[in-house]
Amino acid sequence: MHGIYDVSVRVALTVVVTVGTLALLVVGCGSSSPKAAAPTPPAAPSKPTCAYPGGWQRLADRINADVYCPGWLPDPLTAQIRGKWNNMNSVDPDRSYLESFVWQETQVGINGVGGELHVNLRGYPGKTAIPRCLGGANDTTWISCFADPRGTVTANGLEATLYTVNQDADQWHVLLAWRHEGGLYTVSEHLAPPLNYRKLLVYLKHEFRSLVVISPSA
Amino acid sequence: MARKLTRREVIAGAAVGAIGATGVYELVDRLTTSSPKRPVVGALPPEQHLLDGLRFVHQDGVEILVPPLHHEIVTARVAVDRTEILNAQGAFEETLASIEADYAPSPVGLGVTVAWGLPYFNRFVPGQSGRLIPFDRRARKSALLDARLFPSDPEDTLLEQNEVAILLRSDVRSNIDDALGRIQDTKLLEVTSLRRGFVGGGFEGRRSLPKQMAVAAGVRGADLIPDNAELFLGFTSTQRAALGPGKIANFETLGLVDLRGSDYFREGTHMHLSHITEDLEAWYVDFAYGERVASAFHPGLDVKPHTQAIPMGPNEVSTGADVRRHYRATGQIGHSAPIQTTSRLPVDLRGADGATYPKGTAIPIRADFNTLDNPFFFSSRPGEVQAEPVAGVHFVVFNPSSDDFHRNRLAMDGVLPDGKIALPPRDRGQGFNSILRTTHRQNFIVPPRRHRSFPLAEL
Numbered sequence: 001m002h003g004i005y006d007v008s009v010r011v012a013l014t015v016v017v018t019v020g021t022l023a024l025l026v027v028g029c030g031s032s033s034p035k036a037a038a039p040t041p042p043a044a045p046s047k048p049t050c051a052y053p054g055g056w057q058r059l060a061d062r063i064n065a066d067v068y069c070p071g072w073l074p075d076p077l078t079a080q081i082r083g084k085w086n087n088m089n090s091v092d093p094d095r096s097y098l099e100s101f102v103w104q105e106t107q108v109g110i111n112g113v114g115g116e117l118h119v120n121l122r123g124y125p126g127k128t129a130i131p132r133c134l135g136g137a138n139d140t141t142w143i144s145c146f147a148d149p150r151g152t153v154t155a156n157g158l159e160a161t162l163y164t165v166n167q168d169a170d171q172w173h174v175l176l177a178w179r180h181e182g183g184l185y186t187v188s189e190h191l192a193p194p195l196n197y198r199k200l201l202v203y204l205k206h207e208f209r210s211l212v213v214i215s216p217s218a
Numbered sequence: 219m220a221r222k223l224t225r226r227e228v229i230a231g232a233a234v235g236a237i238g239a240t241g242v243y244e245l246v247d248r249l250t251t252s253s254p255k256r257p258v259v260g261a262l263p264p265e266q267h268l269l270d271g272l273r274f275v276h277q278d279g280v281e282i283l284v285p286p287l288h289h290e291i292v293t294a295r296v297a298v299d300r301t302e303i304l305n306a307q308g309a310f311e312e313t314l315a316s317i318e319a320d321y322a323p324s325p326v327g328l329g330v331t332v333a334w335g336l337p338y339f340n341r342f343v344p345g346q347s348g349r350l351i352p353f354d355r356r357a358r359k360s361a362l363l364d365a366r367l368f369p370s371d372p373e374d375t376l377l378e379q380n381e382v383a384i385l386l387r388s389d390v391r392s393n394i395d396d397a398l399g400r401i402q403d404t405k406l407l408e409v410t411s412l413r414r415g416f417v418g419g420g421f422e423g424r425r426s427l428p429k430q431m432a433v434a435a436g437v438r439g440a441d442l443i444p445d446n447a448e449l450f451l452g453f454t455s456t457q458r459a460a461l462g463p464g465k466i467a468n469f470e471t472l473g474l475v476d477l478r479g480s481d482y483f484r485e486g487t488h489m490h491l492s493h494i495t496e497d498l499e500a501w502y503v504d505f506a507y508g509e510r511v512a513s514a515f516h517p518g519l520d521v522k523p524h525t526q527a528i529p530m531g532p533n534e535v536s537t538g539a540d541v542r543r544h545y546r547a548t549g550q551i552g553h554s555a556p557i558q559t560t561s562r563l564p565v566d567l568r569g570a571d572g573a574t575y576p577k578g579t580a581i582p583i584r585a586d587f588n589t590l591d592n593p594f595f596f597s598s599r600p601g602e603v604q605a606e607p608v609a610g611v612h613f614v615v616f617n618p619s620s621d622d623f624h625r626n627r628l629a630m631d632g633v634l635p636d637g638k639i640a641l642p643p644r645d646r647g648q649g650f651n652s653i654l655r656t657t658h659r660q661n662f663i664v665p666p667r668r669h670r671s672f673p674l675a676e677l
Binding site: 197 | 439
């Protein structure tokens with residue numbers, strides 16, 4: 001960074017898949033961040049497109065199930081798997097996946113710009129039940145990974161439920177979850193500056209409306 | 219929706235004329251077009267801390283007391299010297315009586331409670347207070363002690379030294395403003411702080427004041443407060459069975475304190491006042507509803523989602539054994555449950571007022587209210603008031619003594635009568651302490667109405 005941003009650090013987190021990094025990310029999601037001006041999402045595209053289909057296609061092929069590529073993410077994030085904002089590209093043995101995209105401005109410049117934008121996309125092929133996570137007072141109790149439903153959002157033939165209390169990498173995120181082809185899918189956004197709850201909902205719904213389904217190659 | 223007022227506008231208003239400023243709280247009147255229906259009130263009770271004309275409603279099958287919508291606390295230092303306090307006593311009583319003549323002592327009128335701190339007694343009436351301030355038999359100490367820090371309090375919590383605190387409660391904001399103006403006009407007090415707030419307003423199905431005010435102020439987490447929540451944290455605090463009934467918190471009722479062979483403070487009580495900030499975003503984004511219930515009450519409650527009033531009457535009281543069992547099973551102790559080990563009657567008891575209070579009856583009478591003060595609406599301490607509104611509570615509670623309050627507050631931190639539960643301060647398992655931060659504390663005596671003005675000055 002240059003000029004007035006010399007004191008700030010724009011973090012392009014490298015692509016990692018380690019549990020340790022996930023833990024760091026979760027801690028970061030619970031912390032407060034400096035103020036920033038939030039960009040406004042563009043008008044909803046008439047037909048969403050996946051700008052980086054290659055990585056998402058490889059993911060769909062790897063898990064042999066549909067995946068959802070975000071047609072829009074807040075600037076500067078892009079939906080490029082293994083791109084500079086993709087800090088988590090993880091597939092578990094049960095074929096569930098987590099793609100995480102994060103931008104952080106850890107210090108405040110003289111114009112007050114800073115904060116964090118963090119979007120997670122998950123899929124649980126072959127499972128429609130909400131998964132269980134360790135949580136509670138001492139992280140020793142198995143609890144629902146997504147809790148406190150607050151209504152639904154419908155777009156592109158999908159009906160998603162909004163959850164406001166979420167766990168693990170989605171802790172302190174607001175999340176939309178929907179079912180598709182016998183699987184459960186989610187998109188979540190971190191509630192932290194520059195976003196407040198209302199702005200976050202605008203972003204999250206726009207991300208949901210912009211999803212593009214990518215099916216495995218024949 | 220009314221225009222959003224910034225805290226900076228509020229402070230600007232305060233600078234012009236602190237006691238007359240209404241700032242962001244003007245919004246409260248714009249948000250409440252009418253007072254809830256209230257019963258007709260009778261004669262003035264001898265107690266200052268009891269409000270007449272309170273209405274009860276049912277919510278989630280629980281009987282709820284409907285508190286006054288608007289609250290304000292004035293703290294002050296006496297502005298006259300020792301030679302003038304007898305005259306001051308008469309003049310101040312005249313002002314208070316004139317307020318009472320114009321406003322019934324109820325939510326539709328105005329509740330006025332004048333409380334006095336140790337600095338007043340020590341500066342003006344040290345001899346008289348040494349002889350007559352009630353003595354706590356159980357603690358073997360005065361019924362009025364300096365405030366103390368508790369394990370979950372931040373180290374920078376300020377233990378205040380105000381000489382007087384005046385609690386004003388009404389459904390009509392302008393009634394409070396009028397009384398404030400009259401009190402200020404006496405020039406007998408130098409205001410050290412103004413603390414404003416609100417509670418309820420949602421029992422008739424409307425959006426409650428805490429919800430509307432928090433949203434209007436742009437407090438983080440405000441949008442997640444249930445629409446009709448009585449308080450920011452989403453649970454109803456004023457259920458009848460969880461508040462001390464009638465005269466139970468009077469000095470004389472339970473025999474907890476010795477009146478020192480005098481009736482001077484009979485029908486008086488003790489008041490604790492503190493300010494606590496609340497991290498609403500953490501409460502609503504990091505605690506699922508079930509954990510919020512477990513944190514606010516106790517683990518193991520099977521409650522239908524969105525329930526706000528959860529029964530905490532004599533039949534639902536937790537014992538120390540219950541709290542330890544919860545802790546062993548879940549690592550949590552909750553909030554109400556540990557406090558109940560010290561705040562509820564352990565046996566049936568017939569009070570000095572002739573009433574029979576069954577085992578499990580609550581002793582403290584809470585009068586807390588939400589606020590956006592950071593930490594106060596006005597403070598005489600330069601730089602203390604911050605521009606950014608912050609969700610919080612001005613906690614007001616009437617107990618028979620300082621020690622009685624201290625025991626309850628210690629229990630909230632897991633320090634129970636039969637030993638301490640080994641939770642670190644502000645641990646997530648320790649009720650909702652992890653989202654609270656206390657900023658100020660002080661204890662006061664509330665004399666009976668007949669001695670509310672400069673108590674003991676005439677002796």
